Amino acid sequence: xxxxxxxxxxxxxxFSIGLFGVLSRRNAVAILLGIELMLNAANINLVSFWRYGDxxxxxxxxxxxxxxxxxxxxxxxxxxxxxxxxxxxxxxIADELDLLKW
Amino acid sequence: xxxxxxxxxxxxLVILGSALMVVTTRNLIHAALxxxxxxxxxxxxxAILNASFLAVVQVVVYIGAIAILFIFAVMLTHKExxxxxxxxxxxxxxNAIISLLTFGGLFWMLQSWSGVSxxxxxxxxxxxxxxxxxxxxxxxxxxxxxxxxxxxLLLAALVGAVYIAFNRK
Numbered sequence: 001x002x003x004x005x006x007x008x009x010x011x012x013x014x015f016s017i018g019l020f021g022v023l024s025r026r027n028a029v030a031i032l033l034g035i036e037l038m039l040n041a042a043n044i045n046l047v048s049f050w051r052y053g054d055x056x057x058x059x060x061x062x063x064x065x066x067x068x069x070x071x072x073x074x075x076x077x078x079x080x081x082x083x084x085x086x087x088x089x090x091x092x093i094a095d096e097l098d099l100l101k102w
Numbered sequence: 103x104x105x106x107x108x109x110x111x112x113x114x115l116v117i118l119g120s121a122l123m124v125v126t127t128r129n130l131i132h133a134a135l136x137x138x139x140x141x142x143x144x145x146x147x148x149a150i151l152n153a154s155f156l157a158v159v160q161v162v163v164y165i166g167a168i169a170i171l172f173i174f175a176v177m178l179t180h181k182e183x184x185x186x187x188x189x190x191x192x193x194x195x196x197n198a199i200i201s202l203l204t205f206g207g208l209f210w211m212l213q214s215w216s217g218v219s220x221x222x223x224x225x226x227x228x229x230x231x232x233x234x235x236x237x238x239x240x241x242x243x244x245x246x247x248x249x250x251x252x253x254x255l256l257l258a259a260l261v262g263a264v265y266i267a268f269n270r271k
Contacts, residue, residue, distance in 0.1 A: 017125055030130060062235070076171070
């Protein structure tokens with residue numbers, strides 16, 4: 001059988017890659033792609049803790065489903081914001097969106 | 103090395119490799135397509151973990167809806183992004199160090215935890231994981247309230263997305 005640590009290390013690596021994408025990308029859509037990777041890493045953790053703990057307690061899977069719903073709403077609102085900003089300012093590069101910068 | 107372990111290692115390599123392509127590739131359409139590969143790998147992991155319902159939901163919701171939404175957004179905002187300078191900002195090496203430190207910290211924490219090498223017990227006989235999950239989602243003494251809150255959140259987010267992206271002119 002696969003030990004629990006393999007899943008946890010894989011999800012830690014996936015989370016770090018997503019963090020790098022969020023911090024380093026200049027395009028706002030690509031930043032949202034990085035956030036998706038991080039949410040998936042969290043989901044792997046939730047499901048593997050469900051499987052390796054008491055399987056009759058469904059909290060891990062239920063929370064993973066709620067993370068799905070949160071991810072879908074986050075992407076819908078985030079991409080709507082990006083498209084709206086693109087329409088007004090004609091750019092999606094995060095560095096150039098400095099209207100609120102003092 | 104038994105077959106499941108080899109299968110897990112291959113899946114993990116595919117997930118990590120395609121995730122690296124998502125954060126580094128120049129063309130954003132390609133990044134979104136690599137994201138689909140990553141999400142499919144995660145669905146395979148759910149199947150390895152016996153979470154069959156979540157594996158199907160991962161394919162339907164993540165690949166079928168979210169990844170396609172990303173591709174639409176990239177196409178709607180595409181103009182000349184490919185040629186405008188680097189895709190990564192100036193401090194990317196610092197961010198790489200931060201990410202590696204995060205991974206190192208998580209790895210170190212896992213090493214010092216005692217339950218880390220646990221293996222999964224078999225399902226008890228006659229255990230119906232999907233049925234249990236469905237009952238847990240609608241049972242009043244389990245998770246019906248978080249479930250309804252998630253539904254309201256989804257509705258509010260979709261109404262908000264339509265309102266924000268609506269062109270008033």
